Amino acid sequence: MIAYLNGRFMPKKDICIPVDDRGFLFSDSLYEVIRYYPGHLFRPDAHIRRLNHGAGHLALSCTDFSCLIPVVRDLIRRNDMASRDALVYIHVTRGCAPRNHPFPSPAPDPTIYVCVTPFDPGAREHRRKTGIQAITVPDIRWARCDMKTTGLTANVLANQQAVENNADEAIFVRDGVLMEGTHSNFMAVFDNTVITAPLSNYILGGITRETVLDLCRDLGIRTAESPIYTSRIHLASELIVTGTTLEVTPIVTLDGRPVRNGSPGPTTRALQAAFKKRILF
Ligand code: PDD
Secondary structure, eight states: OEEEETTEEEEGGGOOOOTTBHHHHHOOEEEEEEEEETTEESSHHHHHHHHHHHHHHHTOSOOOOTTHHHHHHHHHHHTTOTTSOEEEEEEEEOOBOSSOSSOOSSOOOOEEEEEEEEOOHHHHHHHHHHOEEEEEEEOOSOSOTTSOBSOOHHHHHHHHHHHHTTOSEEEEEETTEEEEESSSEEEEEETTEEEEOOOSTTSOOOHHHHHHHHHHHHHTOEEEEOOOBGGGGGGOSEEEEEETTTEEEEEEEETTEESTTSSOOHHHHHHHHHHHHHHTO
């Protein structure tokens, strides 16, 4: 597998990152995951915009990573993946400097790492049909979840808790409100309206979330960006998670309680079909 590090393409197995890298020492770093469908990347510009947004907030020495789109395309070609399904990972750190909390001065060049991995859509497709189990967990994350940083310890612990409870995803709850999943955004259908948490510093502005809200408008499905309270969640007729790897996936049990009759609902189905079409553009 060929990967990219700081301007060079090289075998992934030969890539070394110094232990003084601030991504390693402090999680002082950002990442993006972009889905590659055979023939095209899904909304690469939106992913780069989000990366740039994070880089601006972190005051990295580079805040425009649009130059990585041709790099990603090149990597797909070099790895002979053009006609396959793949995931592209972009990792950007503040760079290397002796360990000290403040930003190093002068600012180091960021460390930029890009790799492509094959993605098997089959298993995901099955889960999209049957739905997944989810649990709720307290949101112990920090208050800048809008930045896609690699500081994912809380997400890792929550996802592990899901796995240990035979579930696929954990939904973070903050002050009685369902916010988002460990690697997905969360939506609920109440009275034929798709509701999802409003954008804030407490959730990631998902590219898939944005696409799905857009598709709702196309399909004439009402939407609202407002809090989803745990106290009302039993009234939801459908629950959905959205994300680059999950696309539009129904939740059929939450904390062990069936949603609807435990099978995906009509709004989810309509959105899945519309999302499939959108992928082709
Ligand atoms: N995660 N919220 C969180 C916390 C996420 O980590 C993700 C995506 C999303 C959905 O965002 P998008 O639709 O842009 O993928 C929401 C990626 C896929 C990951 O960490 O693997």
